[in-house]
Amino acid sequence: MSDVTSKYQSLADVYRDLTLFFKIDGNIPFTLADFTSIAEGRWDYLRTNWDFIKGGYLSAINKLPDGPDKVSAQTQYVEFTNLVNNSRTSSQNPLSNRNNLRKFKDLLNVIQINDLIVTQVEQTIITNDIKRINALQKDDFVQMRERVRITHDKTADSMGLEDSTYNTLYDRVSVPQSMLFNINNFPILSSLISLMNQITSMIPTRLVHNERPDPFFVVRNALNNPNIPMASSQSGFLVPFPAGSSLEKLAAKYLGTPDRALEIATANGLKFPYVDEVGHKTTLTVNGIGNIAIISLNDKDGFYINQEIFLGSNGQKLIKRTILNIEEDKNNSQLLITLNGDANLSDYTTVQGAYVFSYDPYTVNSDEFIMIPTPGTAAGGFPINAQKPWFLDNVPTDLKNIDVDIAIDDTNDLVFDSTGDLALVYGMANAAQALNLKVQTKAKDLIRNPTFGLIEIAGKYNNSEITQTLLTMLIQQAIGGDDRFSGVNGLGYTITKGAVFINASVKLKGSNNSIPLTFQIPKG
DSSP states (O other): OOOOOSSSSHHHHHHHHEEEEEEHHHHHOOOOGGGGHHHHHHOOOHHHHHHHHHHHHHHHHSSSSSSHHHHHHHOOOOOOOHHHHTTTOOOOOGGGSOOOOOHHHHHTTTTGGGGGGOOOHHHHHHHHHHHHHHHHOOOHHHHHHHHHHHHHHHHHHHOOOOHHHHHHHHHHOOOOOOOOOGGGGHHHHHHHHHHHHHHHHTTTOOOOOHHHHHHHHHHHHHHHOTTTTOTOOOOEEEEETTTTOHHHHHHHHHTGGGGGGGHHHHHHOOOOOOOSSOOOEEEEEOBBBBTEEEEGGGOTTTOOOTTTEEEEEEEEEEEOOOOEEEEEEEEEEEEEEEHHHOOOOGOOOOTTEEEEEEOOEEEEEEEEEEEEEEESOOOOOOTTTTOOOOGGGSSOOHHHTEEEEEOTTTTTOOBBBBTTTTOOOEEEHHHHHHHHHHHSSSSSOOOOOSSSOOOTTTTOGGGGOOOOOHHHHHHHHHHHHOEEEEEEEEEEEOOOEEEEEEEEEEETTSOOOEEEEHHHHHHH
């Protein structure tokens, strides 16, 4: 597999398009950080007016939630103010330097485009980007995920985590190792895997943004037998059909039991085998004519009016059309299929292998949405981020809140399952793993997350100063901000010449369950 995607050449490109996608989708105001070309052209404005407008931006920064982003924005505010003061007589534009745009990203992220009187050129830039993001298709998100995968793989290689089986599978060559892997690097790989999973949740459908259908329209037009009731449901909500899923899995996730799979089938007018991810090609017997595609009469099974199909050839882009009419020409043993859209089917010729691609009638696939029936009023919104794994459905709430992570062993190495994939850990096991990571990591060791980990005591306290209160406070700080844990409810310790051995109990939030925690920390 090539290490180049045609559209996304860097991880920064992926982040930018995802940021714009979610902002457009959620009607979230744009900032200068979203449009670096506009930020670059605003240097003269910012330098001239900074003394008058900086107070409002400092106030906005101070209202941010406490955390690294807020601290970074405050630091950048001071540095930018100094840059403005030192550039009063200079004709240079420091924002034309990409490094400076990255350096002041958190500050630029509080300067909303709406706060500015945009020029016609700037508005054109914004309008074109909105059009581009709204036009994103399934293949675009696949390319985003591929870029993240490439970045993850190269990062893993650089840490010495090369996998020859994986390389063979993906037809790739590892980059040379340049550092030693340790547990402090784990969040980097973990965040890239999380990003891939997030993008995966967005690519099951070509209907990415403004083409989402009305769920009631789907129900009204999809039911093949109006005499079959949709259980007791009066409405529903749409979700992308996940690749590799089944109606039973969706019923278990959204309706509480796989036994309600037929309710989903009824709501969507599906028939056995319900799911078709393979589809099939039917070649055209003669060139297309106007809006008519012509196939052999022997291939008539599997086509019906209002069906969505795809038309393609070796020389033309694959396009989606809807069947408006079907006529049999028995004299010539042909089936004439009239399609919606432009009357340009003459471009699809038999010489170029023109074909109609379709799925089994009344089935669903990962190019489509599927209706989940619900009682009462319609569920609001589009649950694009509702990606809880199916195997957590029957887990108690307190353990479900622990969530899922990649499993590591006692040496902090990755664990692989019998299929060669990364093993997962959840429930109490994940709680124990998370706690151990927090106390084994020294605070400030993670550059991107300096508050993660246990504050070091080596060389700072003598034996008399190391108390149960101090150790409890250190663990409380290490787990603070993690809404899975509510605090330490028991602690014992033993001091030796070089270390402190600690036995503690950490309580799960909203639960009577506790996790035993045994570890040691250097003393001096």
